[in-house]
Amino acid sequence: MAEYIIEADQMAEHLSRVVQFPTISHSRESDMDFEPFYAMQEYLEKTYPLLHRTLKKEIVGKAGLLYLWQGTGKSKAKPLMLMAHQDVVPVGDLSKWTYPPFSGTIRDGQVWGRGASDVKSLIIAHMEAIEYLLSVGYCPDYDIYLAYGYNEEVNGGEEGDRSSAKMVAEIMRSRGIQLGGVIDEGTSARGNGYCGVEGDVCVIGVGEKGYADYEIVYRGKGGHTGAPHADNPTTKIAQAIMAIAENPYPYRITPENHLELQLYGRSMKDRERAELFLHMDERWDEMKEYLDKDPFMAGKFHTTMAVSMLRGSDQANVLPDTASLIVNCRLLPEDTLDSVKEYLKSIVPEGADIRLLKGCNPSPTSSLDSRLYRLIPKMFEDRHSDMPVFPDYMLGGMDAKHMTGLTDNVYRFLPFFINGASGSGVHGVNECMTISDLVTGPDFYIKLLPEYGK
Known part of the structure; x- marks a missing residue:
């Protein structure tokens, strides 16, 4: 496989553009404006044409996305699901933002704006990786799903409004599909002595409160x-x-x-x-x-x-x-x-x-002995050959909890190697994503997806 050349400026521009769509979720679905969701999806179709020509896309609920990259069937590996969410939280007091929250400003090595780190950067990482893999002729030997909800930030909304991720889980169950693993947003590999640990660490979310x-x-x-x-x-x-x-x-x-x-x-x-x-x-x-x-x-x-x-x-x-x-x-x-x-x-x-x-209720704790759990830190071996791995039972909630029952291997992990302050302002003002951290995302999946199927 040809070496993946990281186009940092291009990735930053792609993230900047998706940040500019104000995909805000509200507790009542009837209060949501879905036009920004549809406009963002149209942008993704134009930006990642190979992905959208090759993968089968379904609309789930009002604006959820479920993609299937059908494999050859040569691998014994069960399907893998990659998750993220399209929605963002409200911006709060505009006067406190250094740059307008939906400007997608690129400055000082950061992409600024609501959703830059939580979690549109993850959608970009998925799609950049798959577009590249398709461009070099790769086809997986197992099935890969992408699932992007639209009401994660409001935990599915009020009574009567269902979580779009839960709808995806119901679709999978109705089709009799058992997954080999799920990777959603969560923790990450980090440097700079995270939590007082010397050197780099890999923290993997194995459950959530x-x-x-x-x-x-x-x-x-x-x-x-x-x-x-x-x-x-x-x-x-x-x-x-x-x-x-x-x-x-x-x-x-x-x-x-x-x-x-x-x-x-x-x-x-x-x-x-x-x-x-x-x-x-x-x-x-x-x-x-x-x-x-x-x-x-x-x-x-x-x-x-x-x-x-x-x-x-x-x-x-x-x-x-x-x-x-x-x-x-x-x-x-x-x-x-x-x-x-x-x-x-x-x-x-x-x-x-x-x-x-x-x-x-609290989620079950996922396996600490699965192949997928062991593979995640190996994707960073070029940075650290023996990086310690810490399981984390997470304080926040993610869409991944709805996949319980489809697999024992549900992990909450961002594919970025975080060296600095990426994610600053999450749910607050001045949310941003460091470009040098952002570009590590596609590389992670370009390595993981072929390796998982072996």
């Missing part, structure tokens, strides 16, 4: 703010917020977080912290104090609860007869949607109406 939005509602007597009374819904909501803040789920050690920190401990430069990780069972009181100071690490050790939305009166001088909050929870393995709801009932003031708006 559950997700739940619960609405807590109090009803009572409203009235005029000139004559307030203590027992009103807003007071109860305030008490509920304090109860949630003051009664967090206790920390606990799971097989997932125990293994992850044991592996980190063996490779960390900071030996004091390494010894704490390695002996967390015996030094649990110290470990809990450490977790209290590190919210990211703490999230791996308990189900989190965060009040994110409030609603009361529509007017400043009116006491509402109904007040509500939404608490977003990320569930640790062994906690469930039902058990978290019961916990909330046990800590907030009586009289609450608690309703699950949407959610899913």
